[in-house]
């Protein structure tokens with residue numbers, strides 16, 4: 001991939017046409033690591049949002065009548081288009097969000113796989129029926145037929161860190177389930193999101209069925225969320241944004257996937273080599289800019305020194321630099337994020353944490369940092385850094401590990417490393433999180449697994465089948481047979 005390609009001014013997508021906004025205003029998208037403006041996106045107006053939603057409402061009525069087999073054809077073509085343009089799209093992802101070149105390409109291929117699996121899952125979902133006679137006084141002549149019907153217009157709002165995959169993870173199930181979509185990508189991610197929609201346009205999606213909204217969430221977000229034409233919201237992003245959104249959205253179903261502070265719990269009987277390998281990859285890939293990154297280690301005192309030595313050895317080997325050379329540690333999305341991460345390190349060091357590795361910064365590039373002797377008084381014990389720093393908290397028992405794990409406001413995932421499978425299950429049962437990984441790093445994939453955040457990490461579930469379910473509602477038709 002070259003870094004010379006000039007990107008054009010991107011447009012909004014309304015009723016199957018690419019348009020500049022009548023606002024006359026655009027937002028420059030800077031690369032997190034290149035001294036370049038990569039392109040401009042439109043700041044949409046409220047009138048244009050109204051237009052998009054009314055086209056979506058009209059198109060959805062026809063789309064709901066299209067057979068699943070026919071809907072599938074558009075989505076398969078979309079997946080094929082994404083694969084065809086994987087180099088171009090991966091280059092944009094890399095430059096726009098600073099993701100390693102290979103990981104950017106994997107994101108595109110994973111997205112095509114996601115879309116195809118979504119189609120196949122939807123093709124194999126069936127309704128159910130019930131006979132009335134199982135309830136006292138009921139009768140066999142009363143039969144309920146329970147089908148899933150589309151919700152209408154789904155608002156899909158995605159974050160910067162997987163600008164293609166997490167967007168398609170909403171759009172594909174929404175469309176396959178018979179909905180129309182209003183798609184609002186993260187502003188830093190809107191170039192990638194727009195390119196992805198170009199692929200959907202090439203696939204011949206009926207006009208109006210999907211509208212692309214660009215503009216700052218802080219400016220247009222409330223208008224979208226409160227719009228009466230929206231029938232469901234699927235949001236992935238930060239907890240603060242998600243909580244504000246939930247307060248504003250009234251009487252529409254919400255799926256929220258928010259932040260995390262996933263603990264890696266290491267028991268004294270763990271295979272420490274394996275645990276260290278999973279923790280490093282869980283904590284530091286893409287510089288820790290994953291909601292599912294391991295964001296704190298809770299290790300038993302008796303093995304803490306050994307684990308810290310193993311982690312140190314591996315942290316020092318992590319490659320640091322440009323995403324173009326596939327470095328693991330890359331510049332963070334912006335200076336503000338880097339400032340926040342540095343603040344967490346400074347606060348911890350001031351309160352007595354030991355720097356085992358790192359604590360070095362060049363602009364928005366934060367070197368991988370391992371902090372030992374972290375205590376509950378330090379902000380880094382609780383805050384989500386979204387950066388390459390890993391605090392180690394030493395604990396004296398499983399009880400203490402569980403207590404600290406659960407005291408977090410978040411509840412996305414957790415990892416438990418141990419050879420004792422009974423203890424692993426006992427701990428997993430008590431951890432307040434959507435998923436617990438036993439002897440593996442925290443991660444969302446494979447994408448057909450349910451993906452769930454509890455407490456401040458979200459509500460509702462994603463994962464292919466769960467997304468299809470959340471983007472439909474059950475409808476019951478009762479047949480009363482006259483004998």
Ligand SMILES: NC(=O)C1=CN([C@@H]2O[C@H](COP(=O)(O)OP(=O)(O)OC[C@H]3O[C@@H](n4cnc5c(N)ncnc54)[C@H](OP(=O)(O)O)[C@@H]3O)[C@@H](O)[C@H]2O)C=CC1
Pocket residue numbers: 157158159160161184185186187188215216217218220221222225236237238239241242244245257258259260290291384386412453457458
């Ligand atoms: N649990 C999960 O599945 C995941 C969670 N995340 C979380 O996301 C965060 C990082 O992503 P980031 O993009 O910075 O998150 P943000 O919360 O900043 O933004 C997410 C999306 O919300 C939009 N937005 C901002 N304000 C509003 C508003 N008032 N109304 C509606 N939408 C709004 C943003 O638009 P704009 O960009 O224009 O501001 C963006 O599209 C981390 O906390 C991470 O943990 C990330 C990935 C997965």
Ligand SMILES: O=C(O)[C@H](O)COP(=O)(O)O
Pocket residue numbers: 161162166289290291292293442443444445
């Ligand atoms: O956005 C995120 O951080 C993802 O949902 C995490 O996905 P991953 O675990 O597959 O990296």
